[in-house]
Amino acid sequence: MKSVHPYCFSGVGPLGETLKLFKSEKLVVEYVAEEKTLIVGWKGKVKSEELRNGYDELLELVHRLRPRKWQLDLTKRDKLKKKDQRWIFENFLPKVLRAVNDDVFMAVIVPVIMLNELVSELSGDELMHKGNFLIMQNFMYREEGQRWLNEMEMIKLGANKVS
Template structure:
């Protein structure tokens, strides 16, 4: 069950800005996942406005698990993808201040274009990493996010136990 009552309404978009009508950002309290559903066609301005809203949620919640569900969103321009990887993802990582697990749900034919031209440096911040997983289905993405959190918790516990 997705609970949204802890989030203020998404009324931060300018009057008449309909490009964000198909953007829904919610928090799945049961799985502790920030969920982003984004559908349809979007332009560069809309991408920047939408990710600005996402960053406000990240600053508020500092989630270690994020689900980007783009299975009904059309592809975006390469320079916009590059902007997301170069500015948004590093900002999420530094804001959370811990490892971040990011699952992206999108059709397989769009995945290759998503990771082209990434060198990986933008997904590291000190000892913290933003780890990305592509999924075809939302349930698969949630399962991966929960599995990664459990693995990270066991690794953290093992590290503390060895030091004790």
């Protein structure tokens, strides 16, 4: 895995100025400061060890940035083994919730059929921690996912003002 300097400007993407935080052969992690969104993109066939190493790198970034809005782009990644999918939900996502210590909104950019596979075996407990939730929604396009993330943030901010 090849790490990039944590705040290295990488250019202007469709969502605004994009900071490239991490890049390997299979994983790219970027942050769009204007949108306060972490962009995670996987590609190709990912072995169990590569997956876990990539998510370990990602968790280090999560501890630093505490991002509440995510785009997880799986459109270029091959299908995972069920045990690896389960590992993500049982190990990685609960750690994200603990690190962020707030609700996390994740726009998953993937064909609908793949999302159903990802969440079909979950009880729901994996996506909660101390009253905070990790809420996932499926989208076919990044722009559509970003609109949803921004709406969720506005709803969350509005709810906090009322309480």
